[in-house]
Amino acid sequence: MKRTTPLSLSASRTHRVNFPPxxxxxxxxxxxxxxxxxxRPGQEPSKSSVNSSPNPPLFQxxxxxxxxxxxxxxxxxxxxxxxTIRTAFLHVLRGQLLCFPxxxxxxxxxxxxxxxxxxxxxxxxLAYVGFDVERRAFGGAYLSARYESHREAGDVxxxxxxxxxxxxxxxxxxxxxxxxxxxxxxRVVKDLELERFVQKPVSTLSNGQSRRARIGKALLxxxxxxxxxxxxxxxxPFVSKHISQVLHRLAESNAPxxxxxxxxxxxxxxxxxxxxxxxxxxxxxxxxxxxxxxxYLKNKYETAEQRGAKGVSLDPKLVELREVGRHLSERGDFxxxxxxxxTGLSRDGYEKNDETRVPLxxxxxxxQGVRIKYGSNSVLGDWQxxxxxxxxxxxxxxxxxxxxxxxxxxxxxxxxTLLSLITSDHPQTYSAPVRIFQRxxxxxxxxxxxxxxxxxxxxxxxxxxxxxxxPKQLSLRRTLESAWADTPLTRPALNAEAGSxxxxxxxxxxxxxxxxxxxxxxxxxxxxxxxxxxxxxxSAQRVLLFLRAVIRHPDILILDEAxxxxxxxxxxxxxxxxxxxxxxxxxxxxxxxxxxxxxxxKSNEVVVEGLQDHQAMLCVSHSRQEVPGCVREWVCLPESxxxxxxxxxxxxxxxxxxxxxxxxxxxx
Ligand SMILES: Nc1ncnc2c1ncn2[C@@H]1O[C@H](COP(=O)(O)OP(=O)(O)OP(=O)(O)O)[C@@H](O)[C@H]1O
Numbered sequence: 275m276k277r278t279t280p281l282s283l284s285a286s287r288t289h290r291v292n293f294p295p296x297x298x299x300x301x302x303x304x305x306x307x308x309x310x311x312x313x314r315p316g317q318e319p320s321k322s323s324v325n326s327s328p329n330p331p332l333f334q335x336x337x338x339x340x341x342x343x344x345x346x347x348x349x350x351x352x353x354x355x356x357x358t359i360r361t362a363f364l365h366v367l368r369g370q371l372l373c374f375p376x377x378x379x380x381x382x383x384x385x386x387x388x389x390x391x392x393x394x395x396x397x398x399x400l401a402y403v404g405f406d407v408e409r410r411a412f413g414g415a416y417l418s419a420r421y422e423s424h425r426e427a428g429d430v431x432x433x434x435x436x437x438x439x440x441x442x443x444x445x446x447x448x449x450x451x452x453x454x455x456x457x458x459x460x461r462v463v464k465d466l467e468l469e470r471f472v473q474k475p476v477s478t479l480s481n482g483q484s485r486r487a488r489i490g491k492a493l494l495x496x497x498x499x500x501x502x503x504x505x506x507x508x509x510x511p512f513v514s515k516h517i518s519q520v521l522h523r524l525a526e527s528n529a530p531x532x533x534x535x536x537x538x539x540x541x542x543x544x545x546x547x548x549x550x551x552x553x554x555x556x557x558x559x560x561x562x563x564x565x566x567x568x569x570y571l572k573n574k575y576e577t578a579e580q581r582g583a584k585g586v587s588l589d590p591k592l593v594e595l596r597e598v599g600r601h602l603s604e605r606g607d608f609x610x611x612x613x614x615x616x617t618g619l620s621r622d623g624y625e626k627n628d629e630t631r632v633p634l635x636x637x638x639x640x641x642q643g644v645r646i647k648y649g650s651n652s653v654l655g656d657w658q659x660x661x662x663x664x665x666x667x668x669x670x671x672x673x674x675x676x677x678x679x680x681x682x683x684x685x686x687x688x689x690x691t692l693l694s695l696i697t698s699d700h701p702q703t704y705s706a707p708v709r710i711f712q713r714x715x716x717x718x719x720x721x722x723x724x725x726x727x728x729x730x731x732x733x734x735x736x737x738x739x740x741x742x743x744x745p746k747q748l749s750l751r752r753t754l755e756s757a758w759a760d761t762p763l764t765r766p767a768l769n770a771e772a773g774s775x776x777x778x779x780x781x782x783x784x785x786x787x788x789x790x791x792x793x794x795x796x797x798x799x800x801x802x803x804x805x806x807x808x809x810x811x812x813s814a815q816r817v818l819l820f821l822r823a824v825i826r827h828p829d830i831l832i833l834d835e836a837x838x839x840x841x842x843x844x845x846x847x848x849x850x851x852x853x854x855x856x857x858x859x860x861x862x863x864x865x866x867x868x869x870x871x872x873x874x875x876k877s878n879e880v881v882v883e884g885l886q887d888h889q890a891m892l893c894v895s896h897s898r899q900e901v902p903g904c905v906r907e908w909v910c911l912p913e914s915x916x917x918x919x920x921x922x923x924x925x926x927x928x929x930x931x932x933x934x935x936x937x938x939x940x941x942x
Contacts, residue, residue, distance in 0.1 A: 294382035296499060296531065297340040297367050297400075302378030304332040304362070304371040328789060332362055332371065332556040340367070340499075340533070342383035349525050351534040351546045353567075355594055355842045356554040357504070358811045360535035361404060363552060364501040367533065369396035389498060401497035401530070403488050403505070432479070433472045436462070436490055454494045462490045465520045467513075478648075481508050481738055481835070482685020486517065493524070499531040500524070506540050507838050508738070510684045510896050511939055518543045538598040538842060539899050553594055554841070575599025596862070597842055620927035622849045623858060623869035624903035627926045635675025638830055638890050639696055640709040643668035646691055646702055654688035654911070657918040668707075669919065671909065675829070678891045678904045680928070682938045683911030683919075689894045690739070692911070693832055696892070698729045711829070727760050734823030737834035737894075741819055746808025750787060750818060751799070753807050754779060757822045772826075778881035779821050782856055786844045787814050813841040820848050827886050833893045837900040845900065853904050855883035898935045903927030910938050 307329050341348055352363045365371055366379075373379040381396050383389060389399065437453050453459075463469055466486040471479060479487060485508065492500055502521070506514045522545040525532040536542060542549070542564070550561040551571065560570045578596035619625060645655035645668040655668040669692075673679060681689050694700035695708050704715045710729055717723040734757065744753075745762050754776045759766035766772075780802045785791060788801045789810055807815060816839045823831060833852075837845045850858055850869055857880050859872040874880050885891060885904065895901050905928060910920045928934045 293342040293386060293388060295339040296342040296383040298382055299336050299338045299379050301335050301337055303334045303374045304366050305329055306371060308372060330556055333558050336558055343528060347526055348548050349546050350548045351536050352550045353536045354552045355538050355598060357813050357839060357841055359552050359556055361503055364402055364503055364535055367501060368400035368402055399498040400501055401492040401495055402501045403492045404503040430476055431473050432476050432487055435476045436494055462493050466490045480686040482513055497530045501533050503535045504537060505534060508835055508896055513685050539897060571599055620903035620929045621846045621867060622853050622903040624927040626930040629925060632676035632887050637672045637674050638711060639673040641669050641671045642707045643670060644706045644708060654691050659918045673890050675888050675890055677907050680901055680905040680908040681892055681894045682908060684913045687911040687913050689911060693834055697733060697735055698726050732829040734828040735832045736819040736823040736836040748807050749803050750805050751802040753818045754822055754825060757825050775825055775882050778856060779825055783817060786817055812839055813844060816840045817844055817848060824852060827889060829889060831889055831891045835894055849902055852902055853884040856880045898928055901928040903929060908938060
């Protein structure tokens with residue numbers, strides 16, 4: 275049977291209940307490398323090579339069947355606190371990773387005449403869209419490239435990116451064979467709310483926009499199944515809801531079938547009917563209908579609570595399940611037997627109402643009527659703002675030492691653009707009315723301008739853009755050392771203090787960063803010089819970039835989605851480290867996870883402290899759990915053409931109160 279393009283399949287697919295499953299796994303176990311692979315004599319791998327990394331069995335003895343058609347429909351999601359495990363699971367579904375025994379995994383539906391000839395192989399039939407390091411997928415060799423208005427001949431527009439015709443001199447026939455039917459393209463663009471951007475170069479899209487573009491591109495390749503890896507990371511609450519509705523519609527009509535990976539803090543969409551829960555250890559704890567999986571997790575959660583209450587120290591598995599249970603109960607997916615967070619403290623040790631104020635110092639950033647336009651297109655500051663009782667054009671905003679700002683706003687509202695004016699990656703920093711460290715970029719009579727190296731040496735910055743462009747060949751130690759360099763690849767200017775801070779961070783985070791730790795206990799930090807940035811998990815890379823940003827206590831600390839993509843437990847550890855340094859540590863007790871003074875604090879051996887009074891912090895996040903407890907001032911940028919920004923001040927950590935979170939997102 276001839277296969278039609280997606281989104282038009284619904285009518286032809288609905289009533290076929292007798293087709294075999296699309297993915298069938300019977301008692302399969304999976305490995306990244308062959309479990310008995312050994313280096314040839316004389317070719318022992320260096321410690322840093324891929325072959326020396328652990329190769330544990332994943333999803334041992336997994337039995338799972340994903341139907342091609344069913345009544346009612348089954349919609350599956352993998353839920354795991356580990357990003358590595360979530361991603362591995364989706365790859366297993368599409369035929370990646372080695373399967374033992376090899377016959378345990380099959381794709382019966384793909385050999386039926388109903389599957390199109392084009393998609394007989396699992397890697398083509400099951401399209402994977404992951405969101406790791408997505409900026410690189412869209413090109414751009416350096417941070418500023420994204421904000422330039424001059425375009426290179428090779429810059430691809432969204433329309434061309436979606437159609438798959440991206441070369442400069444493609445033959446007519448090639449183009450004709452590639453182009454999807456116009457009405458299908460128009461439908462995808464409309465469904466994903468991308469109409470306004472079709473002529474824009476993809477490299478200029480915001481994170482949320484580029485995520486939708488990648489889903490659109492995958493849809494246009496007409497897969498049988500779409501595997502979306504953490505699709506809601508970095509999306510604002512409104513876009514998340516919309517995308518979830520679109521995915522539901524597609525999944526309902528099997529065009530294509532959709533499997534999601536979800537983090538414990540994500541809202542599990544109502545339309546998901548079945549869940550696989552896999553722990554950080556790569557074992558599937560339970561799978562099946564959503565209600566049954568939640569019942570199982572709830573029981574485990576309550577067991578963990580009871581054991582904790584008896585003062586028994588919790589094993590790591592129960593800690594993990596307790597954390598997952600805590601998210602699920604916070605979201606109302608099940609009623610927890612006990613209120614979580616019983617200490618009343620946020621994970622980084624703040625009281626629910628905390629009005630302690632850091633003394634304010636001089637202004638570090640001054641914006642007086644900033645407006646950023648590309649041609650006639652305004653992306654920031656296209657409004658009139660109330661400033662001391664008068665209406666003024668553009669963005670008026672000061673950041674002072676001691677302030678901890680949350681910068682919020684819908685996808686595309688200009689948050690990253692705003693930060694790029696501060697880091698000076700944006701070319702319009704020269705012309706815009708912005709002063710950094712009380713100086714302008716351009717010199718004025720008698721006052722020299724401030725250079726980009728002066729600016730950046732006083733800032734720490736972690737963001738998806740920095741991650742995408744960060745050199746993967748640097749060792750973990752060099753990654754942290756680069757906090758003392760002008761650019762990641764230039765020689766750092768290190769001194770003894772820098773060395774001891776780096777050592778302290780590496781020791782503090784060794785369990786999270788050292789991939790060898792499970793196999794060999796380390797007595798020194800040699801592993802950090804022999805392991806490369808590109809070899810550690812996505813979550814560990816995020817941790818390294820966070821440490822690189824905070825380690826020097828820069829005057830301005832910019833954490834743009836810095837915690838997204840980190841696994842839950844290490845994210846909490848980083849949040850605590852941000853404000854308390856080595857002074858406090860998290861313990862898991864009968865009262866949940868509680869920050870307590872660390873052994874280092876007790877013996878006066880703290881080398882790296884938390885955020886200092888002289889620092890200002892700016893944080894962007896779309897997830898309540900990723901907003902540091904110290905954030906007090908906030909601004910919510912409006913969507914283009916919808917008025918002026920809203921400013922506010924919290925009376926405590928956002929994590930401790932839904933009301934605070936809702937206050938930010940309420941639409942005026
Ligand atoms: N060089 C450019 N040319 C044209 N438009 C651009 C350029 N760079 C950014 N934009 C547009 O500016 C707007 C703001 O983008 P920005 O990345 O600052 O948004 P954001 O609030 O950080 O979004 P997200 O939450 O999705 O990351 C977007 O609509 C984006 O497409």
